[in-house]
Amino acid sequence: MTSVFGKITESFQTFKTHRLRSFLTILGIIIGVTTVIAILSLIEGLNRAVSEQVQSIGSDLIFLQKFTWISTGQQDLDKLADRPDLTPDDAEAISKLPSVEIAIPDIDRRLSKLKYRDKEVSNPTIAGSDENYSYVNNHFVESGRDFTEDDILHRRSVGILGSYVASQLFPEESPIGKDLHINGHRIKIIGVFKEKGTFIGQSLDNFVLIPYTLHEKFFPRERGSIFSRVYGGYSIDIKPKLDKIDEVVDEVRELMRRRHGLGFDKEDDFELNTQQMLMDLYKNITRIGFAAIIAIAAISLVVGGIGIMNIMLVSVAERTREIGIRKAVGASNQNILLQFLTESIVLALIGGIIGIILGVLLAKLISAVSPLKAAVSFWMVMLGFGFSAAVGIFFGIYPARRAASLNPIEALRYE
Amino acid sequence: MKKHTVICRAINICKTYWRGKVAVEALRGVNIDIKNNDYTSIMGPSGSGKSTLVHILSCLDTPTSGEYYLEDKLISTYTDLELAKIRNEFFGFVFQSFSLLPRLTALDNVALPLMYSGVNKQARVNRAKDILAKTGLSDRMHHRPNEMSGGECQRVAIARALINNPKVIFADEPTGNLDSRTGTEIMELFDQLVEEGNTVVMVTHDSNVAAHARKIVKLKDGLIEHD
Numbered sequence: 001m002t003s004v005f006g007k008i009t010e011s012f013q014t015f016k017t018h019r020l021r022s023f024l025t026i027l028g029i030i031i032g033v034t035t036v037i038a039i040l041s042l043i044e045g046l047n048r049a050v051s052e053q054v055q056s057i058g059s060d061l062i063f064l065q066k067f068t069w070i071s072t073g074q075q076d077l078d079k080l081a082d083r084p085d086l087t088p089d090d091a092e093a094i095s096k097l098p099s100v101e102i103a104i105p106d107i108d109r110r111l112s113k114l115k116y117r118d119k120e121v122s123n124p125t126i127a128g129s130d131e132n133y134s135y136v137n138n139h140f141v142e143s144g145r146d147f148t149e150d151d152i153l154h155r156r157s158v159g160i161l162g163s164y165v166a167s168q169l170f171p172e173e174s175p176i177g178k179d180l181h182i183n184g185h186r187i188k189i190i191g192v193f194k195e196k197g198t199f200i201g202q203s204l205d206n207f208v209l210i211p212y213t214l215h216e217k218f219f220p221r222e223r224g225s226i227f228s229r230v231y232g233g234y235s236i237d238i239k240p241k242l243d244k245i246d247e248v249v250d251e252v253r254e255l256m257r258r259r260h261g262l263g264f265d266k267e268d269d270f271e272l273n274t275q276q277m278l279m280d281l282y283k284n285i286t287r288i289g290f291a292a293i294i295a296i297a298a299i300s301l302v303v304g305g306i307g308i309m310n311i312m313l314v315s316v317a318e319r320t321r322e323i324g325i326r327k328a329v330g331a332s333n334q335n336i337l338l339q340f341l342t343e344s345i346v347l348a349l350i351g352g353i354i355g356i357i358l359g360v361l362l363a364k365l366i367s368a369v370s371p372l373k374a375a376v377s378f379w380m381v382m383l384g385f386g387f388s389a390a391v392g393i394f395f396g397i398y399p400a401r402r403a404a405s406l407n408p409i410e411a412l413r414y415e
Numbered sequence: 416m417k418k419h420t421v422i423c424r425a426i427n428i429c430k431t432y433w434r435g436k437v438a439v440e441a442l443r444g445v446n447i448d449i450k451n452n453d454y455t456s457i458m459g460p461s462g463s464g465k466s467t468l469v470h471i472l473s474c475l476d477t478p479t480s481g482e483y484y485l486e487d488k489l490i491s492t493y494t495d496l497e498l499a500k501i502r503n504e505f506f507g508f509v510f511q512s513f514s515l516l517p518r519l520t521a522l523d524n525v526a527l528p529l530m531y532s533g534v535n536k537q538a539r540v541n542r543a544k545d546i547l548a549k550t551g552l553s554d555r556m557h558h559r560p561n562e563m564s565g566g567e568c569q570r571v572a573i574a575r576a577l578i579n580n581p582k583v584i585f586a587d588e589p590t591g592n593l594d595s596r597t598g599t600e601i602m603e604l605f606d607q608l609v610e611e612g613n614t615v616v617m618v619t620h621d622s623n624v625a626a627h628a629r630k631i632v633k634l635k636d637g638l639i640e641h642d
C-alpha cells in the first residue's frame with residue numbers, strides 16, 4: 001500500500017500535465033459550489049437579520065387588524081373593506097382582558113416628503129399612537145421626552161422623531177423644541193427615539209410619532225379608496241401578559257365578536273396577526289430558497305460529476321499501458337482502483353476549494369454592493385468540501401473500476 | 416537456496432484464445448521446469464506462443480488448463496490479489512518496448528515495485544539508487560524515459576526487474592528494439608546477472624542472443640519441439 005499522501009502528490013502530477021483539461025473538467029463543480037456557498041451565506045445573513053428584527057420588535061406582540069398578513073389564496077378586498085373599522089375604544093376594551101397587559105391603537109400614513117427649512121427626508125411614515133407605544137414596541141425615547149396621557153387626551157400638537165428623520169432634518173442642531181409642518185399642520189418636536197437600524201436596506205427609524213388623536217385630525221380617512229378602507233385604519237397592538245400568551249387570541253376573539261355583534265354562525269370580521277405568522281411565512285420562503293439551492297447544487301454537481309467521469313475515462317484509456325505496467329510489477333486491482341479514485345477525488349476537491357473561495361468572495365461582494373448581508377459559516381465550507389468529495393467518489397468509482405479490471409496482458413499490448 | 420531447485424513447474428499447460436467463435440490454441444500442452452539459476456531461452460517462430468508461455472509462467476495470465484506450481488504450490492487457482500503479490504515478490508519483467516512510466520524519473524520507475532510491497536519512501540529510494548548504480552545508470556537517475564536512449568531505458572527496466580530480488584526474471588525479446596551493439600551490452604548485463612545467481616527466462620528470435628543461454632526451449636505451434 002502506498003501512503004495517501006503519496007497518492008495525492010501523484011494525482012497532482014497528472015493534473016500538471018493536463019492543466020487546461022483538468023480545469024475545464026472541474027468548472028461544473030466550481031460553479032456549483034460557488035453558487036451554493038454564496039446563496040447559503042446570503043440566506044444565513046438574512047436569517048440573522050430577520051431573527052434580530054423579530055427579537056427587537058418583540059415576537060410576542062399580537063396585531064388586531066382588518067386584514068391578514070398571510071393571505072391564503074385570493075383576497076376579496078371588497079369584503080375586507082366592508083368590515084367594521086377597529087377603534088381606540090377597542091384597544092381600551094382589550095386592555096382590560098385578564099390575559100392582556102396592554103393594547104394600544106396604532107395608525108400609519110406614509111408621506112412622500114417631510115421638510116425642515118432646506119432639509120428634507122423622503123417617504124417618512126407618520127404614525128399615530130399613545131403614550132404606551134414605546135413600551136409596547138420596546139422602542140424607547142433617547143432624548144427629550146415621551147408622550148404623556150395628557151398629550152393624547154388633549155390632542156396636543158407634539159411629535160417624537162425616529163432617529164433617521166432626526167439626523168436627516170437636524171444634522172447639526174438638536175430637534176427638540178423645533179416646529180415641523182406635517183400636511184400643513186404644525187407640531188412641536190418633544191423627543192427622539194433610539195436608533196433601531198436597518199432591515200434589508202430599509203431604515204426602521206424613518207418615522208414621526210404623533211398622538212393618534214392628532215393623527216385623526218391630520219389625516220381624515222378618505223372613504224373612497226378601497227385600499228385605504230382596508231389598510232388605512234387602526235391596528236391594535238396587543239401585548240399579552242408573560243404567561244398568558246396562549247389565552248390571548250381566544251379572549252380577544254371572543255371580545256371582538258361580542259363587540260361586533262357576530263352571531264355564532266358568522267365568521268370573524270377581523271384578523272389576529274402575530275410575528276410568529278411572519279416567521280412561519282419567512283421560513284416557508286427560505287425553504288423555497290433552500291430547495292432552489294439544492295436544485296442548483298444537484299444540477300451543477302451532476303454536470304461537474306459527469307465531466308469528471310468523462311475525463312477519468314479518457315485518462316484510463318490513455319494510460320492503459322501504464323496500468324498494465326503497474327499490474328505487471330505487482331499493483332493489485334485495489335491499488336489501481338484507489339489510484340484512480342484518489343485522482344478523481346483530488347480533482348473534485350480542487351474544484352470544491354476553488355468554489356468555496358469564489359463563493360465566499362461572491363458573498364462578500366454582494367454584501368458590499370447590496371443591502372443583503374452575507375454570513376459565511378464553517379458548516380458551509382464543510383458542506384462544499386463534502387459535496388465535492390462525494391462527487392469525486394461517486395463519479396470516479398466507475399472509471400476507477402474499469403481501470404482496475406483491465407487485464408494486464410491486454411493493457412501491456414495496448415499502444 | 417540450493418542450486419537446481421525447481422522454482423516453476425508447468426504441467427500440460429494449454430491456452431486457448433477466442434477470436435469471436437474461432438478458437439486460437441496458443442499453447443497446446445506445454446511442460447517446462449525453471450530451476451534456480453537457470454538461464455533459459457525460449458525460441459520459435461512468430462505466433463508460436465512464446466509470449467503467451469512467459470505470461471503464464473510469470474502469472475500475468477492464467478492457463479486455460481494444466482497445472483502450474485510455483486515452489487510446489489499450485490497457483491493456477493490463486494486470486495487476482497494473490498497473483499499481484501506473487502508478481503511483485505517473485506518475478507521481474509523486461510519487455511521488448513521498454514514499458515517505463517513516461518511521467519516518472521528513472522529512479523521512480525525503478526522504485527515502483529517497492530511501492531506496491533509497502534516499502535517506505537526512503538528505503539525505496541536508497542534501494543533504487545543502488546540498483547541503478549549496478550546497472551550503470553547513476554548519472555541518469557533523474558531523467559525521464561524520453562530523455563534517455565533505448566539502451567538506457569532497457570537498463571532502467573532491468574533495474575526495476577531486479578529491485579525486489581526476484582526468483583525469476585522474465586524478458587520478452589529485450590533486445591528486439593535495440594541496435595546490435597546496444598543489444599550485446601544488454602545481453603552482457605543479463606550474463607552478469609546469471610553469473611551472480613539470478614534465474615533468467617528470455618524470449619528471443621535471435622539465435623545469437625539465444626546462444627547466451629544455457630538451455631534453449633523451442634516452441635512451435637504451441638508445443639515444445641524436442642530434437
Ligand SMILES: Nc1ncnc2c1ncn2[C@@H]1O[C@H](COP(=O)(O)OP(=O)(O)OP(=O)(O)O)[C@@H](O)[C@H]1O
Pocket residue numbers: 432433434439440441459460461462463464465466467468
Ligand atoms: N489476446 C489474444 N487474443 C487472441 N489471440 C491471441 C491473443 N494473444 C495471442 N494470441 C494468439 O496466440 C498465438 C500466440 O501468440 P504469442 O503472442 O504467444 O506469440 P509469440 O510467439 O510471442 O509471437 P511473436 O514472436 O510475434 O511475439 C498467436 O496466434 C496470437 O495471434
Ligand SMILES: [Mg+2]
Pocket residue numbers: 465466467587
Ligand atoms: Mg511475443
